[in-house]
Amino acid sequence: MKMTWLQGAHLAGGRPGGVGWIYNPFLLLVFRLVLAAVFIYAAVHKIGRPLAFADEIHTYGVVDYGPPLYVMAIALPWLELLCGLSLVTGVFVRGSALVLLGLNALFLVVIARKTAGFMHIGTPFMKVYFDCGCGFGATFAWKKLLEDALYLILAAVLMAAPLHRFTIRFRRRSS
Amino acid sequence: MKMLKNAMLQAIVILAAALVLGFTFNALSRNRINPFKNPAKVPVAVSSSQAAVEGIKIITLEEARQAVESGVPVIDARRKAEYDEGHIPKAMLLDYYDMGTYKDRVLAHLSDDQTIMVYCSEVSCEDSELLANELYSLGFTKLLVFKGGFAEWSAAGLPVERSAQ
DSSP: OOOOHHHHHHHTTSOOTTOGGGGOHHHHHHHHHHHHHHHHHHHHHHTTOHHHHHHHHHTTTSSOSSHHHHHHHHHHHHHHHHHHHHHHHTSSHHHHHHHHHHHHHHHHHHHHHHHHHHHHTTOOGGGOEEEOSSSSOEEEHHHHHHHHHHHHHHHHHHHHSOOOTTOOOOOOOOO | OHHHHHHHHHHHHHHHHHHHHHHHHHHHSTTOOOTTTOTTOSOOOOOSOGGGOOEEEEEOHHHHHHHHHTTOOEEEOSOHHHHHHOBSTTOEEOOGGGHHHHHHHHHTTOOTTSEEEEEOSSTTOOHHHHHHHHHHHTTOOEEEEETTHHHHHHHTTOOOBOOOO
């Protein structure tokens, strides 16, 4: 039976080809804690100030003022917090990795779009500097894009990794 | 495939939990908003000219300084204790969380065709925007919100007034 790389990674205990080391349980735990720290910190900064956060989202020019924007401002910080807590506790690791994968992909797109806006009015790429509303204050866009790309990769690894030593598994009881 | 299905199911559970927690917290929070009533439906002016302000306009420190110097009435949306410690000169106290105490007294000094500036503590506080929305619904349609608030004002070394204790 021919297996895909991903299936192979799981069945072989996380040693597909030459990158199996990335599935080392301790390394995966570090990845989880790094992502958790970032997203819990970002969430705590946003929870309880929905109007200001809605203004920050609005500056990206993607969603106009209206219920979708406010629902996002209310729920997004909690989504980040729950994903962070899930990564710390080891419950629903793949689910939260999937959510973070989606969120980081979205953040990359909107930050790149905003950066392109600055470049359009003549700011050199390396000098584009703004507060992304992520909870970490103003920073250079290239730095933020790199960070988000790193988080995206970490989330993708956690998503594809086999359930390792420090995760909590839920199994259906067979009768 | 099963792995992806499991991940998606878990993601849906997390999303649903985030919505429930977010809305519950919002309902209990003092900064709550009604997302379906569109709290910022008020038009936001884009012109930097005060004369053109119609709706709520977020202004910078420099614009706030100009507004104060040109005699625009200023409202401080913070708590009385913060106001007493220091406020923008001639600002009137209208604690957003104690509107009943101050509203009539403050509004008596204002007419609804005037441009009014509102501020609170700092850039992250929302009380100035919430109060501006409240004032808008009361018929005051020319509102300036100084987002930097008292923190930015005092950090810039601009004049500060203190209440007599």
